[in-house]
Amino acid sequence: MTDTNLLSALMQRGADFLGTRHAIMAGAMSWVSERHLVSAMSNAGGFGVIACGAMTPELLDREIAATKALTAKPFGVNLITMHPDLSALIDVCASHDVGHVVLAGGLPPAGAIDRIKASGAKLLCFPPTLAFAKKLIRSGVDALVIEGMEAGGHIGPVSTSVLAQEMLPEIAAQVPVFVAGGIGRGEAIAGYLEMGAAGVQLGTRFVCASECIAHPNFKKAFIRASARDAVASVQIDPRLPVIPVRALKNAGGELFTAKQREVAQALDEGAIAMGEAQLQIEHYWAGALRRAVIDGDIEHGSLMAGQSVGMVTKEEPVADILAELIDQATAALERRAA
Ligand SMILES: Cc1cc2nc3c(=O)[nH]c(=O)nc-3n(C[C@H](O)[C@H](O)[C@H](O)COP(=O)(O)O)c2cc1C
Numbered sequence: 001m002t003d004t005n006l007l008s009a010l011m012q013r014g015a016d017f018l019g020t021r022h023a024i025m026a027g028a029m030s031w032v033s034e035r036h037l038v039s040a041m042s043n044a045g046g047f048g049v050i051a052c053g054a055m056t057p058e059l060l061d062r063e064i065a066a067t068k069a070l071t072a073k074p075f076g077v078n079l080i081t082m083h084p085d086l087s088a089l090i091d092v093c094a095s096h097d098v099g100h101v102v103l104a105g106g107l108p109p110a111g112a113i114d115r116i117k118a119s120g121a122k123l124l125c126f127p128p129t130l131a132f133a134k135k136l137i138r139s140g141v142d143a144l145v146i147e148g149m150e151a152g153g154h155i156g157p158v159s160t161s162v163l164a165q166e167m168l169p170e171i172a173a174q175v176p177v178f179v180a181g182g183i184g185r186g187e188a189i190a191g192y193l194e195m196g197a198a199g200v201q202l203g204t205r206f207v208c209a210s211e212c213i214a215h216p217n218f219k220k221a222f223i224r225a226s227a228r229d230a231v232a233s234v235q236i237d238p239r240l241p242v243i244p245v246r247a248l249k250n251a252g253g254e255l256f257t258a259k260q261r262e263v264a265q266a267l268d269e270g271a272i273a274m275g276e277a278q279l280q281i282e283h284y285w286a287g288a289l290r291r292a293v294i295d296g297d298i299e300h301g302s303l304m305a306g307q308s309v310g311m312v313t314k315e316e317p318v319a320d321i322l323a324e325l326i327d328q329a330t331a332a333l334e335r336r337a338a
Helices: 003-018 035-043 057-070 086-095 112-118 130-138 160-171 186-194 216-224 251-268 274-293 307-311 318-337
Strands: 024-026 047-051 075-080 100-104 122-125 143-147 177-180 199-202 230-232 245-248
Touching: 003 186, 003 199, 003 318, 024 035, 024 318, 035 047, 035 057, 035 075, 035 318, 047 057, 047 100, 057 075, 057 086, 075 086, 086 112, 100 112, 112 122, 130 143, 130 160, 143 160, 160 177, 186 199, 186 318, 216 274, 245 251, 251 274
Parallel strands: 024 047, 024 199, 047 075, 075 100, 100 122, 122 143, 143 177, 177 199
Antiparallel strands: 230 245
């Protein structure tokens, strides 16, 4: 077996599951993962995922149709469980025969898993803990993405390397598991595959793809940044549980602190309930991310980015990023086999 074949063999299960050449997913990134990046990723042999984020069902319908016009290859759709129109969004995916739905943002609500599976789509979820992973597998989820705190965007408290060690030996035999968070080079991909992962998911590394529509200012901030610039947001009020978000340091981080104070005060005064308070925080992030990704306001918008941002050094086509990752993974396996 040649070394490239060795990598293909390690990726076989994940690639078969996704219907792709490589078991590498470009994780959904709100405002970033739209038709252009998603189709470029899938056309290059990886797996693109549309970020539905706060889109309405009509917008998602249009985005899926537009993506299909740009690629005949498989791609997925990422839905956030707390979206108020989740049912309608699931119907939109079903009407387009979307092959893979990725559910993010907490425990899937009752019925969502069954409805997605009834549409014929494969369902991927993010388990924060091993117990949760086992529960999701029992509920019929087809694959899991384990994402560590090195990742960009909303994060949990545990690192990718610890999650991978805790979870892969216990669950990788049951369903394909994709590892995400902090992956910047192919050597790490080879390592996780050898530990039993079916594949990997990267986000930060694909933001500066030439095909990505993110504003040039957003891309420049990524190219300039180092790992230690990608910091997790801080929760200021113990009564207001805020899911931490990893983003590049800027004035927007302080605006978020101010927003938390404002929402905590409204909570104190009984002006809003906890559910509404948390929704306001999530809307804040969606708006702030849009400001940075689309409008290019990198001072006051949110620059969600993972710690692997230091390994983003230039703008280049998706196919080149993928080829580099594959070459690095192949070389790592070659060295180990020698
Ligand atoms: C700008 C940005 C936006 C993101 N938005 C989402 C999202 O809407 N839904 C989601 O499930 N994950 C989201 N993520 C997480 C990615 O899908 C992916 O899992 C993560 O970036 C992987 O870690 P990495 O950044 O270290 O490669 C986002 C990440 C970034 C950097």
